[in-house]
Amino acid sequence: MPYSTELLDNIPKHAGTIVVPPATGYPIEALGEIYTNADMFEDLTILGMHSPQEWPYHPEIRRVSTFFSSADRSCYRPSDGSMPSVEAVDVHFSGMFDYMKNQGQRQRPDLVVALATVARNGMRSLGTNGDYTHALIDYGVPVYVFEHPDMPWVNGNQFSEKQVVGVTQATHKLHEVASKTSTHADIDQRIASHISNLVPDQATLQLGVGYLPGLVLENVADRVKDIWSEALNNSMTKLRRGIQIVGTVALGDHELWKFMNNNPDVTILPAHITNDANQIRRRNITSINQAMAVTLRGETVVGVGHRYSGAGGQRDFSANASNSIIALHSTRTNADGELISNIIPFAGPNDHIVLPAMDRTKYVVTEHGVAELKGPKAATVADVARQLIYNCVHPDLRDEMFERATDCGYFASGRRRPVLAGASR
Numbered sequence: 001m002p003y004s005t006e007l008l009d010n011i012p013k014h015a016g017t018i019v020v021p022p023a024t025g026y027p028i029e030a031l032g033e034i035y036t037n038a039d040m041f042e043d044l045t046i047l048g049m050h051s052p053q054e055w056p057y058h059p060e061i062r063r064v065s066t067f068f069s070s071a072d073r074s075c076y077r078p079s080d081g082s083m084p085s086v087e088a089v090d091v092h093f094s095g096m097f098d099y100m101k102n103q104g105q106r107q108r109p110d111l112v113v114a115l116a117t118v119a120r121n122g123m124r125s126l127g128t129n130g131d132y133t134h135a136l137i138d139y140g141v142p143v144y145v146f147e148h149p150d151m152p153w154v155n156g157n158q159f160s161e162k163q164v165v166g167v168t169q170a171t172h173k174l175h176e177v178a179s180k181t182s183t184h185a186d187i188d189q190r191i192a193s194h195i196s197n198l199v200p201d202q203a204t205l206q207l208g209v210g211y212l213p214g215l216v217l218e219n220v221a222d223r224v225k226d227i228w229s230e231a232l233n234n235s236m237t238k239l240r241r242g243i244q245i246v247g248t249v250a251l252g253d254h255e256l257w258k259f260m261n262n263n264p265d266v267t268i269l270p271a272h273i274t275n276d277a278n279q280i281r282r283r284n285i286t287s288i289n290q291a292m293a294v295t296l297r298g299e300t301v302v303g304v305g306h307r308y309s310g311a312g313g314q315r316d317f318s319a320n321a322s323n324s325i326i327a328l329h330s331t332r333t334n335a336d337g338e339l340i341s342n343i344i345p346f347a348g349p350n351d352h353i354v355l356p357a358m359d360r361t362k363y364v365v366t367e368h369g370v371a372e373l374k375g376p377k378a379a380t381v382a383d384v385a386r387q388l389i390y391n392c393v394h395p396d397l398r399d400e401m402f403e404r405a406t407d408c409g410y411f412a413s414g415r416r417r418p419v420l421a422g423a424s425r
Contacts, residue, residue, distance in 0.1 A: 011041070018045070020047070027113050054085070063085060064086070115129075117148070146168050147170060157269070209251055210290055224243060228285055229245075230317070232256065326364050371388045
């Protein structure tokens with residue numbers, strides 16, 4: 001059957017549901033075409049995450065993001081007080097496929113719209129992406145391809161031309177997820193040094209996004225056996241040949257795409273495989289991620305006072321890796337220039353907790369040291385709190401934090417028995 005070259009012909013005009021991949025794989029031109037012709041739709045749902053750019057509000061388009069980019073954050077809380085043009089849904093990355101496959105009116109989405117490579121021997125590659133997109137295509141959801149010549153050909157995320165219902169030649173420049181630079185290089189160097197001491201020889205690593213995990217990888221590159229991660233980034237291009245690198249989405253630039261192209265060491269798999277709890281547990285993974293705050297109970301906070309990005313895959317890895325590490329700066333400065341601790345007694349009502357106390361990480365690391373939150377040193381809530389205060393809190397704020405913790409009941413002397421860390425209070 002000949003391809004359609006008209007995307008809009010393949011989208012239901014009433015109560016349709018389409019799915020788009022995140023970041024570099026996000027089909028910018030497709031969304032532009034949809035929003036330009038938004039009046040032809042009634043109740044269209046667009047499921048995705050990490051949009052490269054902002055999209056306007058339209059009453060007949062419901063755009064859902066499960067993990068925010070900076071553009072999504074602007075659409076979620078418009079600075080001009082206008083209507084939000086994106087909805088937030090919290091889904092851990094391991095559950096994205098299950099969530100999305102059941103969202104359509106017909107028990108599955110109507111269409112996947114994705115960037116992909118030029119066809120080769122009847123197959124295409126999703127290039128930088130596997131995420132939930134590849135799983136939905138395998139599940140039988142038809143795919144409309146925006147064919148991009150710069151998309152890398154990658155192992156693990158290929159699909160048959162027989163599943164393609166239409167093709168348009170993409171003309172936009174691929175979206176680059178820029179490598180972040182540090183505004184506090186001295187602090188990040190100290191944190192990276194602490195983390196490096198926690199990484200064993202012949203380690204299987206999972207790395208979160210951002211500057212710090214890349215810095216750690218530079219420090220421990222000679223100890224890495226392989227990578228089993230959610231996100232791949234530019235720092236992995238410096239690893240020696242032969243190290244197997246597995247992930248579900250690549251967040252980087254042309255240097256990373258060139259490295260991935262036809263590279264037998266790189267595999268992109270669906271997120272429900274890379275982030276599966278059993279897969280993570282059996283691989284003896286060292287997991288390195290970041291947080292905005294950590295409570296004295298060991299809860300990991302990824303949004304202070306409001307939603308910042310989303311659940312993502314942090315809980316998938318931090319709760320199941322044998323050696324899980326959460327890193328953060330010990331303090332931040334508020335609008336009045338005051339030093340505020342990122343180790344906090346309790347999370348606030350609008351704080352976004354991604355890792356509850358019962359699933360707390362093994363280690364919390366700041367520039368001041370390491371707190372071990374699992375094992376004999378962390379048998380009680382008081383043990384966890386003391387380690388965080390004396391090892392991770394900024395020295396100028398420790399006395400105040402101890403007083404606040406005491407007022408909150410962490411060190412109550414009247415208890416007949418200690419409260420187990422992670423237990424309900």
